[in-house]
Amino acid sequence: MEFLIDLVVSGETKILLLVADGLGGLQRNGKTELEIAKTPNLDALAAKSSLGLTTPVDVGITPGSGPAHLALFGYDPLEYEIGRGVLEALGIDYPLKRGDVAARGNFAAIKDGVIIDRRAGRISTQENKRICKRLSAEISEIEDVAIHIRPGKGHRFVLVLDGEGLSHELSESDPQKEGSPPAVIKPLASDAGKTARIVNRFIIQAQEMLQTEERANSLLLRGFASLPDLIPFPERFGLAAGAIATYPMYRGLARLVGMQVLETGSTWEEELSTLGKNRKGFDYFFVHFKEIDAAGEDGNFKKKVQLIERFDGLLPRLLKLNFDVVAITSDHSTPAMLESHSWHPNPFLLYAPQTARTEGESGFSERRCARGVLGHFNSLDVMPILLAHARRLKKFGA
């Protein structure tokens, strides 16, 4: 990838990456969600486009949303790891900075020094918020490090340490089972002593305050992580990049690689409005549509089909925005039949009227993509393909 960066040139062309999360599926009675769905617009567009199938991380590997998106953004997910703490922080829209250390926290119930409930009886989000507010009021700084405690859903919270000389190379306090005491945090690298000391002090102080709580009288920390050290997307690819997503985690992933996250509403239509309004200001847009994935996760084949049809209905509006290069794909497949993310490659459509070899035949599905002119490739190759078709790469060698 690094030699590619040296080939990047500037240009006037505009690129759109539309991620229909979890679009790829698996057949029921012989047909996949995408094959059952009536998608006249996608089918017609396919004839004028190149099709292919992308592998998010590696063959047979089911990726989380983090690595799957990193690959689409041109960052090797095997090189740039996103720790659990970072992912949780992104998931609540926390503006994590480089150097911060984030951890995932659980409120827990403890008795006689051992954990009796790792989820504190699944306290409500409301109660969680109240407790986090209490803790935040009392513990805002330890030594020279600012402490941020933010509620998540149910018993979950995020702890962020914000200061100089921190390290995420720490053991976890969560023993991952009941009947054991919380573990003391240990430094796992020579420069992690200070962070371990601060976190342990935080745990002791917090524990003391929580004694008065009925259920959530303790807490557990795991997944200490920092933002990966990467060259920001705009610098790496010479593209002013805007991100449009309704879910915090995807906004967070875009922010993490250095894209500018745009304010938008909660529907696909509003996302497209945001895209149209901001078209002039950016060279590249990442637009994320979440709901298809959620239907897949729920195992709701029929709803996934309906959402794909609704997506198809928005296509004319999207194409009217006249991007030079449009990619429509998913980050990973989410077959309703499996009720989860899967390792199956993603359908990929590239519409670049000036430069793309066309299929010359209508129809958009996993099977059609498997025989497409782009063949099978890695999600990590999506950025080189988009840049090439946007005429933003110069020749390699003479």
Add this chain to the structure above:
Amino acid sequence: MEFLIDLVVSGETKILLLVADGLGGLQRNGKTELEIAKTPNLDALAAKSSLGLTTPVDVGITPGSGPAHLALFGYDPLEYEIGRGVLEALGIDYPLKRGDVAARGNFAAIKDGVIIDRRAGRISTQENKRICKRLSAEISEIEDVAIHIRPGKGHRFVLVLDGEGLSHELSESDPQKEGSPPAVIKPLASDAGKTARIVNRFIIQAQEMLQTEERANSLLLRGFASLPDLIPFPERFGLAAGAIATYPMYRGLARLVGMQVLETGSTWEEELSTLGKNRKGFDYFFVHFKEIDAAGEDGNFKKKVQLIERFDGLLPRLLKLNFDVVAITSDHSTPAMLESHSWHPNPFLLYAPQTARTEGESGFSERRCARGVLGHFNSLDVMPILLAHARRLKKFGA
């Protein structure tokens, strides 16, 4: 690749790699050059062959001819770089040796110490020849290093240093803009001091002599380069290799990897005659047809179609030569619609009647190749495929 070399065995089989430079294209009104062209012979051959698409360097990367051919010859173009100076020397058929240092030169116009025209008013090739002759007569050696000055086209020339202990790790004298003085050459590696000293002395001596020239009263040097240090093709692959090409650069690229370059005429027919005559003497032939690429570069869709048809007409004659393994492909695509090399993968046809899985269906085009039995692969895999079908690779492991 290196484990493959250990598997190479000798044989009696004969391999032909025919590079129809720039063959791959892009549709105009829905059809590519190759799809428009009437190619009954290629179409029929495709049914008895394996088809595929090859990526020269990497997905999305538009390669120069150098890296694109290196890959076809089995040398990773990301590992073996061919500098500009080497390429210029190859382009004028200069017999560069390992250890020589070559640079691209421009004659330029200078006034009051600053460059006023980097191309010396685009002097004629005739005038260039005269000036190079003058310089050569006066400057043939500096210290213990032989100096060779060879004219190119227009204002371009090639400087070659031929001696012991030379290095191409030098800065350039060409500031790449007018209004600046030529830069002094600096060594960029600890062992490049001698070469820098000699080149700077050459510049001073040449400059003095050029004072009497009307327009070309100065010169600029850039792209210092040496031949890459590689295991010669015949040794690496156990193949006596002959190269047939009408353009100097392709002869040079073949010579660079250690192929024997055969004398030939200037037409495809003459190239095929040369091939027939020399068939017995070699195990492997690289035959290069240039003109299709030139039509693509000119944006002449119709001419590219005509040339493809002419190429098709020669196929029966080529097949009569009875090679065991024939590959027909391009080094890179040159779509007439883009008027340049492109990143689009190359159509690849493998005819090996004893060993290749066949398509069983006629037709040769980018789209057909995209669905071919060979799938999508890298040009660097062409040599292993040719060797395998020539039965020149033994089993790996037991």
